[in-house]
Amino acid sequence: MYWNSFSDFIAMGTHGPYVWGSFGVMALLMILEPWLIARGRKGLIARLKRQFRAERAERNPMDSRRSRN
Amino acid sequence: MLTLVRAVIGRDLRLAMRRQADIVSALFFFIIVVSLFPLGIGPEPDLLRKLAPGVLWVAALLATMLSLPRLFADDHRDGTLEQLALAPQPLGLVVLGKVLAHWLVSGLPLALLAPVLGLQFDLDSEALWVLTGALLIGTPALSGIGAIGAALTLGVRGGGVLLSLLVLPLYIPVLIFGAGAVDATVTGMGPQAHLSLLGALALGGLFFAPWATAAALRIALE
Amino acid sequence: MSNRLINWFKYASPQSFYPLAGKLIPWFWALAAVFGIAGLYIGFLVAPIDAQQGEGYRIIFLHVPTSWMSMFIYLVMAFWAGLGLAFNTRLSGMMAQALAPTGALMAFLSLWTGALWGKPMWGTWWVWDARLTSELILLFLYIGFIALQAAIDDPRRADKAGAILALVGVVNIPIIYFSVKWWNTLHQGASVSLTKAPSMAQTMLWGMLLCALACWMYSIAVALMRARSIMLERERHTEWVRALLDPQPAGKE
Numbered sequence: 001m002y003w004n005s006f007s008d009f010i011a012m013g014t015h016g017p018y019v020w021g022s023f024g025v026m027a028l029l030m031i032l033e034p035w036l037i038a039r040g041r042k043g044l045i046a047r048l049k050r051q052f053r054a055e056r057a058e059r060n061p062m063d064s065r066r067s068r069n
Numbered sequence: 070m071l072t073l074v075r076a077v078i079g080r081d082l083r084l085a086m087r088r089q090a091d092i093v094s095a096l097f098f099f100i101i102v103v104s105l106f107p108l109g110i111g112p113e114p115d116l117l118r119k120l121a122p123g124v125l126w127v128a129a130l131l132a133t134m135l136s137l138p139r140l141f142a143d144d145h146r147d148g149t150l151e152q153l154a155l156a157p158q159p160l161g162l163v164v165l166g167k168v169l170a171h172w173l174v175s176g177l178p179l180a181l182l183a184p185v186l187g188l189q190f191d192l193d194s195e196a197l198w199v200l201t202g203a204l205l206i207g208t209p210a211l212s213g214i215g216a217i218g219a220a221l222t223l224g225v226r227g228g229g230v231l232l233s234l235l236v237l238p239l240y241i242p243v244l245i246f247g248a249g250a251v252d253a254t255v256t257g258m259g260p261q262a263h264l265s266l267l268g269a270l271a272l273g274g275l276f277f278a279p280w281a282t283a284a285a286l287r288i289a290l291e
Numbered sequence: 292m293s294n295r296l297i298n299w300f301k302y303a304s305p306q307s308f309y310p311l312a313g314k315l316i317p318w319f320w321a322l323a324a325v326f327g328i329a330g331l332y333i334g335f336l337v338a339p340i341d342a343q344q345g346e347g348y349r350i351i352f353l354h355v356p357t358s359w360m361s362m363f364i365y366l367v368m369a370f371w372a373g374l375g376l377a378f379n380t381r382l383s384g385m386m387a388q389a390l391a392p393t394g395a396l397m398a399f400l401s402l403w404t405g406a407l408w409g410k411p412m413w414g415t416w417w418v419w420d421a422r423l424t425s426e427l428i429l430l431f432l433y434i435g436f437i438a439l440q441a442a443i444d445d446p447r448r449a450d451k452a453g454a455i456l457a458l459v460g461v462v463n464i465p466i467i468y469f470s471v472k473w474w475n476t477l478h479q480g481a482s483v484s485l486t487k488a489p490s491m492a493q494t495m496l497w498g499m500l501l502c503a504l505a506c507w508m509y510s511i512a513v514a515l516m517r518a519r520s521i522m523l524e525r526e527r528h529t530e531w532v533r534a535l536l537d538p539q540p541a542g543k544e
Contacts, residue, residue: 217455217456217459221439221452221455221456222439222442225439225442225443226442227442228442231438231439231442234431234434234435234438235435235438235439235456237431238428238431238432238435238467239459239460239463239467241428241467241470241471242463242466242467242469242470245470245471245473245474246470246473249473249474266470266473270466277462281455281458281459284455285452285455288448288451288452288455289448289452291447291448
């Protein structure tokens with residue numbers, strides 16, 4: 001292990017804000033991007049499912065009632 | 070082949086002449102933008118001389134872009150473009166003609182007007198000559214590259230703003246060499262290298278851009 | 292040989308690529324995590340301090356991989372775009388569209404980490420260096436691509452228009468890079484030396500490579516996730532999407 005103490009590690013010499021600033025933003029964006037995609041995907045799937053169910057209900061009222069119950 | 074290009078140029082020029090207001094307003098846009106800079110940064114001649122190449126070239130880029138959305142839009146609306154795309158002649162040559170016509174009504178007047186504006190920036194006569202020459206050589210490339218953007222954004226909502234977003238990054242080499250030529254003259258290095266690179270860009274642009282534009286037009290017409 | 296060829300084309304249709312991508316995504320996430328942890332472990336805990344740059348050099352473990360990825364993704368995107376234009380395959384356009392935002396993110400991160408690196412090393416957030424300027428222009432190209440695709444409603448036309456733009460961009464990137472470099476050497480004003488640490492310690496190199504692999508795996512995972520959403524959205528009128536999201540009781544209809 002290269003560091004003497006945890007506070008040394010955080011300080012990064014005198015460059016702590018720069019190192020952790022770039023690291024933090026990168027981590028944040030790399031979490032944010034997949035999260036946004038996953039959220040968008042959930043919304044899309046819910047929308048499509050609703051649409052398909054509505055279309056099926058239009059085509060065949062009996063069938064949709066049975067499957068929804 | 071040449072007759073086709075010439076016919077397209079003649080037709081577009083005739084159409085442009087019916088709409089002189091467009092040409093004139095693009096030119097005034099150029100004049101006003103260039104004249105705003107001294108008001109913004111102050112009248113010191115040394116500073117202005119240093120900024121002149123960049124300011125004039127950036128203003129020229131923006132001014133040539135003003136007329137780009139119209140390059141294909143009118144022909145698209147009245148169906149001419151579809152006829153041209155179906156014609157046996159290669160669409161690339163038609164585009165080349167339109168690009169050259171666009172240059173004649175936008176780039177050429179800008180180049181001829183630029184020395185007058187250069188005087189406001191205290192450029193000496195040699196720099197003014199180089200400025201005119203660089204604009205004459207470089208603006209065809211701007212028309213060529215711009216045509217690709219115009220074809221891609223044809224009939225797209227928000228086309229004008231989008232066009233500038235697509236085209237401006239691609240204009241950067243022209244800007245660098247064009248402004249660099251004038252800059253090199255001012256600092257006494259000689260503009261030859263810049264001008265020949267600018268010429269290479271213009272030739273390359275005029276050679277390749279029409280084909281990319283033609284492909285983009287076919288997509289827009291599908 | 293012919294067997295492999297058939298398999299390859301089988302996955303070129305969204306219908307069969309969708310489940311395959313779904314199966315692959317967790318693996319790429321796992322690889323990204325493994326490489327990322329290993330790279331950061333070496334980068335932050337094993338690699339020694341740099342004699343000239345102090346601890347701040349550790350930003351290199353983020354900066355260089357993101358720069359690489361931003362350029363590499365543009366090439367891959369242009370490759371898919373060209374493939375889509377040449378063979379008119381549905382999947383290629385979707386892949387190009389899925390890659391663009393991640394590429395833009397990488398370009399942005401590269402600029403951001405570069406700025407935070409430059410401040411302690413050169414005393415300035417931004418220099419008009421050839422590399423920085425080209426990276427900025429690359430970000431503009433990404434944004435133009437995304438904006439063009441977003442503005443066109445018909446996905447087929449969006450794909451093709453985007454493909455032409457991406458290919459024009461690829462042709463232009465060397466020209467832009469060369470011109471910026473030329474411009475930079477002529478205007479060398481500030482006496483900032485941008486030469487990076489010439490002799491890089493072995494451990495640093497390993498850390499950087501591992502971080503680059505992590506970024507690569509991350510990009511693939513995210514692009515596949517986005518591609519899956521795009522597939523569902525665009526193919527929503529097809530039977531396979533309907534069967535997937537709205538399974539019918541057997542024997543009905």
